[in-house]
Amino acid sequence: MIVAIDGPSGTGKSSTSKAVAAKLGLSYLDTGAQYRAMTWWMLSNGIDVDDASAVAMAADKPVIVSGTDPGAPTVTVDGVDATGPIRTQAVTAAVSAVSAVPEVRARLVRLQRAAAASAPEGIVVEGRDIGTTVLPDATVKIFLTASPEARAARRNGELKGMEATSLQATREALVKRDAADSGRAASPLAKADDAVEVDTTELTLEQVVECVVTLVEERTSR
């Protein structure tokens, strides 16, 4: 059982994927966290992330290990827990450039396919190119969308107690990252032809989870 969940930033992929995996007793893989881990390693090791050749030469160096428990997903880089550091603004600003480098993608796609192949009961894998490229034979493919306004509001809701960011600035940053992720040559963000598109703009997280679980159950009972 492989469930592929793709979509732009802030559409609810991580929240939905973790909840669906937990409900169905499946493993969970956040491939965005792997691209972030690679980016964090590049920044920490002084690699110029805008120099695609330098990034490509270093792409096989970091040892990236993902924990696939949906209740406690983790990612380590060279044995160091990177779960917190990969969510910094510096990593978010650099991750699209690093993930556009084909050598980075080749390395991480190998890890992603190995994780899917070794999941005992099956796995929910979330990202940008899971249904199109990483796992094109997935049992169920979902493509989540939501308006930029809804996504910016959700993101700003996470910032309580942290430095306030204007809704406009958050919206612009999301749209810019989507454009970079959709516009790159190597395995861009895209909906697979056979994916089911779910617009989450007007749905609660619980409704989205229910919708995906129903789609999985319908598909697997045929």
Ligand SMILES: Nc1ncnc2c1ncn2[C@@H]1O[C@H](COP(=O)(O)OP(=O)(O)OP(=O)(O)O)[C@@H](O)[C@H]1O
């Ligand atoms: N349907 C929903 N309604 C309201 N809030 C939601 C919904 N789905 C997710 N959220 C909230 O929106 C925020 C972004 O969700 P999440 O991190 O799951 O998105 P994502 O698509 O994985 O984003 P990214 O690609 O940037 O990692 C979180 O705070 C989450 O709780």
Ligand SMILES: Nc1ccn([C@H]2C[C@H](O)[C@@H](COP(=O)(O)O)O2)c(=O)n1
């Ligand atoms: N399959 C994937 C997953 C992620 N990326 C890149 C593009 C995103 O901007 C970045 C961070 O992902 P997020 O944590 O926001 O889900 O990683 C990709 O290219 N392919």
